[in-house]
Amino acid sequence: MKPTPRSLCLSLLSAAALLGGCGGEEAPTSQGEGVVVPPVQTEVAGNGLSASAAWCDDVTTWDPAWVTFENDVLTLINQRRAAGATCGGVAKPAVGPLTLDTKLRCAARKHSKDMGTNNFFSHTGSNGSTPWQRMTSAGYSYRTAAENIAAGYGTPAAVVTGWMNSTGHCNNIMNGALTQTGIGYFNARPAPTRPTGRRTSARRSPGGRARGYASRPMPSPFAEHFPALRSGFSYLDNAAGAQVPTHCIDAIHQFLTGGSCNVGQPYAASRVATALKARAREETAEFLNCRPDEVMLGPSATALTFQVGRALSRLFQAGDEVVISELEHESNAAPWRALEAQGVKVTTWRASWPEGRLEAAELRKLVTPRTRLVAVTAAANSVGATPDVAAAAEVAHGVGAWLFVDAVHSGPHHLPDVRAWGADFAVLSPYKVFGPHLGCLFVRRELLAGLPADKLWFMPDDGPQKFEPGTANHEGWAGWLGSLRYLRDVLGGGQPGREGLTRAFQRITQLEQPLLEAALEQLSRHRACGSTDRRRPPGAWPPSAST
Secondary structure, three states: OOOOOOOOOEEEEOOOEEEEEEOOOOOOOOOOOOEEEEEEEEEOOOOOOOOOOHHHHHHHHHHHHHHHHHHHHHHHHHHHHHHOOEOOOOEEOOOOEEOOOOHHHHHEEEEEEEEHHHOOOOOOOOOOOOOHHHHOOOOOOOOEEEEEEOOOOOHHHHHHHHHHOOOOHHHHHHOOOOEEEEEEEEEEEOOOOOOOOEEEEEEEEOOEEEEEEEEEOOOOOOHHHHHHHHHHOOOOOOOHHOOOOHHHHHHHHHHOOOOOOOOOOOHHHHHHHHHHHHHHHHHHHHHHHHOOOHHHEOOHHHHHHHHHHHHHHHHOOOOOEEEEEEEOOHHHHHHHHHHHOHHHHHHHHOOOOOOOOOHHHHHHOOOOOOEEEEEOOOOOOOOOOOHHHHHHHHHHHHOOOEEEOOOOOOOOOOOOOOHHHOEEEEEEOOOOOOOOEEEEEEOOOHHHHHOOOOOOOOOOOOOOHHHHHHHHHOHHHHHHHHHHHHHHHHOOOOOOHHHHHHOOOOOHHHHHHHHHHHHHHHHHOOOOOOOOOOOOOOOOHHHHHOO
């Protein structure tokens, strides 16, 4: 496999930090957050080092663009150090800036060039050298040193954000004993690939073992982020969700190898799990555009919808009414039809065909003062229609009813916005958005305390935990955080927060549009159901376009 593009290696030393990296101009591929070598304390004798200036000759002259990248990383790291940070749930105070040391920069650049030239990703050099030996060869005397490496982040901001989201990397960056830095960025230009035939690729896992894959050339640069696509198969099973990127895989690996543990305890592993679950709730809220205390983390959207159905069954009475659209997935229909057993009337909101369009005017004819709930999809998994959810909310709220939105199928194609929709409830499946098999539930804060729930007695009545029975799938939520990082860093240009997600979904639209047009062109000779508007990609096509 070609060297991981735009990758970096960082080592933080006492009085020094060392950073090196490798990268390619095309197909930016991230090796998760890289791997971390914690600080070590080593006594190095005076000036008796076997270093020579000649050792650095091949990295003294450096591409100006690479130098700019190095300088930007240093600036961002120093901004984080000055602001203080939380690493793995533990607050770290602000520390002084790192200053550039030319000997450390030499060692960093040597290692980045080594990785890029020899197609590997590891703290150990191709000649077996350790970070500490490379520092010594560069003529640097140290007592304490640490190294982080990461691969494939396309911008300096993405590199630093990835490290700050990883406990080990964050601890190294926020170590006040480290005061100098060397930064090396190497951009490995990929050699031409053969137009036909098969190749065997290998990459080093964080544990250092090489894994080989026999694969055909990837159809797009983004495919390099998805190991499952190296099998040569095309995964078109919508129900199974999207394949997951290395960001997700590496985050799961990192959590499990660090020790799996439950939340709420004082020891280190528990603090990590507690912080991880809190961050998963916060970043899911950012994805949905709501508050963290409005987000429930569960096993699947279907399971969470049935939980809400059971809660509402204790509130609704005989004669109350529910409206569900004709376009609903069964998981947003069966829980509400089950209410018929206790005398609730369930009415179907019919679509206009062949477009599969749901008209708000038709919904207005169905609702009455007895209507308690309207259930509608944000994108139909059957025909890809995207109903006007905000219009449905206006109609529902006009008679005092709640709106339940199924955002599962729209989630991979359109960034959800429960506030803009006017939703009272919404469900999302991370596994449709390059994540593990999980589910998320949004409940408007004002409704949460009044909803009955099957919960343990010590769980609060007004918190999201009431709908999260049992121990969470912490490794899965770690993977979801990795998937969100993929969206922001790779598709979103390294922008943080919801801005990065917004840019990512704009990029997804750009990638899907030609695929949609090609599909519609092929289907033009057949009778089609659903929207054929080429300006707006229907949620059903394609299932994994942005991979």
